[in-house]
Amino acid sequence: MLACAAVTVGCSKPASNDTAASKERYNVTVRWTAHGVPHIKADDWGSLGYGFAYAVATDAVCTLAREFVNARGEQSKFFGPEDGRLEADIFHKSVITDQALAHAVARVPEEMAALQAGYVAGYNRYLTDHTGEQLPASCRNQPWVKPIEATDMTRMGIGVGIRYGLGRSPAAIANAAPPTKDEKITFVAPPAAEDVTIYGSNAIALGKQATVNGKGLLLGNPHYPWSGGSRFHMAHLTVPGELDVMGVGLITTPFVSIGFNHDVAWSHTVSTGLRYTLYELTLDPKDPLTYRYGDETRKLTSHAVSIDVKQPDGSVKSQEHTTYHSHFGPMLEDKDLPWTRERAYAIRDSNLDNNRSTEQYLKFARARSVGDMLAAMQTSQGVAWVNTIAADRQGTALYADLSVVPNVDEALLKACASATVKKWGPWPAVVMRGAPDCEWRIDQRAQQPGILPAEQSPHLVRDDYVTNSNDSYWLSNPSQPLEGYSPIIGPERTERSLRTRAGLVFVNEVLQAKEANRFDAQRLQDLLFSHRNFGAELVLDDVLAICKHEPKTVKAEKSSIDVTRTCEVLAAWDRKQTVTSRGAQVWTEAWPLMSATPNLWAVPFDANDPVRTPRQLNASDATVRKAVMLALATATQKLNEAQIPLDAPWGEVQYTERNGEKIGIPGGAHATGMFSMVLGKLQPGKGYTPIVTGNSWMQVVTWTDRGEVDARGLLSYSQSEEEDSAFVSDQTKLYSIGQWLKLPFTEPEIAADTVRSLELKGS
Known part of the structure; x- marks a missing residue:
């Protein structure tokens, strides 16, 4: 969930210092409506990015600053090497290389390049306007809150894109070393990989045969963490005549990733597709840095990185570390994937070379129909790791898993499977022999060498409904199962989760009723907020x-x-x-x-x-x-x-605490059969608190008989996680009592609800 989840990996070059650039190149108006929802309007894309960054920083500057520290590989410098921070720094510096940065910006549309240049300038402007004591308490007067460069945005975007591949194993990549190496890197209590199973979602798209007025109707319900850089932030972005889109984006991605425009609404759910394969390399017994590749041998390459590390006395010292890489990708080593004298393991991530996400989401924002949404995915293939579910004003519903996966079919997986490795921690251990005939297949129709072409990916367009709750594509609509696709995308004809079944049952309870057997927006809201187990x-x-x-x-x-x-x-x-x-x-x-x-x-x-x-x-x-x-x-x-x-x-x-106030939180755990998913951590003497993940952004979007957008939404954890913010708990309290927001989208709606306005100009 989503998915969410969109991935923006591109970025523009830093602004030049010529005379023209020294003038006021940015001019944008930000209007905040109730509950801290910013509506950013500008006549050009650079100014739009400028205002967008300023608005996000208003609620989340400390979170953003920490994410930039992580992306630069500087956690150890500011926070010390403990708790996996040293491994993360080594990982980021060794994987996100200058070559990766250059590739990431190679296919960024002109509009998005301008937006992201403006975003960098807008974030830095916010720091100029809010220094030292003016920042929220969690990052007040901290040295790690500092201006950013264009490459910081690119690094952060790449990191989001590889979350489900390379990002699962920072410690394994940092710790990989040949057995003959005199001294291995030793880490204090290496942490487990990030539990990305906490990322999930529900989505339902209803077509003309399932709605009261024959218009499309969408429920978007990503389940994402309630703290940190994977939180969503609400925004409305407008460039008159070119863009008008509203919804949410991850704090770490400078665009709307789940939302709606005048004609289309869409959401995402995390896909079952596997983004990587592991490769087992047969080593030269005399040299563990040499591996066989068919009839030839190849040398592993080494990559030295320097990490600044905070010492117990507060001083900072530089430490050198080396990572190793095959032509497939980085080497890994952990208890399940040992590097011995006979064999070692590498990982190839299909999203490391995905530089099309900005292009993809620009097309989404401009789509006029679900047909446009589908065409956008087929021609860009920039969706990193999510399903896409959409509905349009014409009353058509779309499900598609056109996310990026390796081009390997069942026959290749069977022919190349290694029997040596049975598991890889909690992750799928798809291990292939490191041989020429086991390379990912290249199909000229694909937008990237080695990935599955769109023509071989599942999608479904219907007039009644489609759903997804993180199971595979197979049962998006039981009356038209999707079958015959590569298992790398997901399983077919297998048991579905209780949450998937719940969504299908709840939808069909309405559609198969003798009376009142169509949905309107309120009924779809109630489907989620009934909180049925x-x-x-x-x-x-x-x-x-x-x-x-x-x-x-x-x-x-x-x-x-x-x-x-x-x-x-x-x-x-x-x-x-x-x-x-x-x-x-x-x-x-x-x-x-x-x-x-x-x-x-x-x-x-x-x-x-x-x-x-x-x-x-x-x-x-x-x-x-x-x-x-x-x-x-x-x-x-x-x-x-x-x-x-x-x-x-x-x-x-089950509750969350904001400034000492307990707020009861409805919803429950996926594993117990809940469609309305919320996961709290049981603490003795307290309860299920804090909330770890679950219902985050929720949107129900349709169109009235007059053709107007009718959008309701709610951000369960509110716009800010800073205790001193006015928007740390307001929407959370609404979620507790089951109340949604009517989202102002048109100019009259925004004007009637504006509580604060800011005109920003800058260079």
Whole structure:
């Protein structure tokens, strides 16, 4: 989710110092409407970027500054080498090379080059206007808050693009070294790779056959982290006659990545496509820096980087490190991928050479129909790692996974598979032999050598509906399954998640009703904000039946637990996770334990009935009954030890804190069967807090009978995470009570809602 998620990797050259440039080249107006939503309007693209950066920095300057530090490989310099920062610095400096930077800007459209040059200038202008004590408390008077250059934007964009490939293994790349090397880099407590499984999304696009007025209707619902650089920020960007787009972008990407214009609305969900393959290299026994490649041998190259590292006494010293690279890509080394005298491993990432994202999102912003959206993806192939779901005013719905993946089919994967490696931490271990016949196939139709051409990627255009909730393309609409594609994109005819099934069930409950069987905007909002737990709807009756007939005292890990009260709480639960629901915490802890039980289902998965299967607990199996009761006992014990009442209202159990105020947060964990996904961290004596990830930006967009855009949205965690901001909790409180914002899009709507206006001029 999305996806989100858009990736902007291009950037322009720094502004020149000639006489013309010394004049006021930027002129932009920023109008903020209620809840801190900026509407940036300029007559040229450079000025648009100037105002855009200023508006984002107004809410997120500290977050942006930290992300620039990370992209430059300077975390160790300012924050010390601990907690994986040294590995991250080595990774960024060795992977994002001068060559990578040059390639990243090679295909940036003129408009986007101007926008990004303006963005750099606008960010720096904000720092000029807000120095030292004027900055938010989290970065006030900090030396790492400093002006940026064009390359900083490019580095940050590349980093976002390779999140699902090279970005999964910074420590493994930094630590890779041949066995003959006298001394290996030693890190203190190397951290696990970033858990990118926390990035997810839902999206539903409805066409003319599914809506009340025959217009398109879209729900965009990315599930993204509630803190840090992967937060979204709302904005409306306008260049009269050239651009008018509103929505959100990641704080680290200078454009709208999920949103709408006058004719089209779109969203993203994180795709199942694999962005990389690993390669197993057969080494020369006499030289671990030489590997066989067919009938020849090749040498690994070394890349020395210098990292400034903060010392315990506060001083900074430079440390030299070396990384190693094959022609496939960087070498890796960890416990699953050891570098021995016989073999070593490299990774190739299809998005490292993806320099088309700015082009891609410019086309999205200018699209007039879902046909334009599809054509934009087919001709640019700049979507890095997400599905695209869209609807237009004509009443057409689109699903497409045209994200960038290696051009390898099932036959090549089987022919080249290495049996040596069984796993790679939590990630798919697609390991191929490092041989010429195992290179990614080159298809001249593709926009980049070695990636799958658009013609071989799945998409679906319909007049009723399409959905995606992070499973593969296969079941975007069950009446028209997508099949016959490379497994590198995702699996077919396999069991879907409860969240995927929930979305399909909830949509079809409406469409298959005898009366009122069409959606309008409110009904689509309610689909998400009902906060129904589909897992509980599916099997809780079976659980309660087992609980009724089994002994209530269950021997758990630490002691015997009486689950009588537990079963009573579940029986009374409304099977939702609204702030007033009581008992959701029991299901949150119990169902993941139950779901891992072998032979759990009486009706197993059937690829010909994938929405309704599996279903019905196999209560005839004593092992299943025992597992259900043990899960209830274990959940009870865990909640008791955490001092969480079994029947406390969910909003008192799951919450976020802003300036000491607790705000109840509806929604629940993906693993328990929630469509409305929110994941909090259980803390003894407190509850599920802080919120880690989940519902973030939510938009419902359609068109009225008069042809006007009707857009509602909400940013669950609000525009800023700075405690001293006026916009740190306002939208969060609206989310808590289920209230959406009507998004001002037209000039009259903006004028009527403007609470602050700023005209910026600068050079």
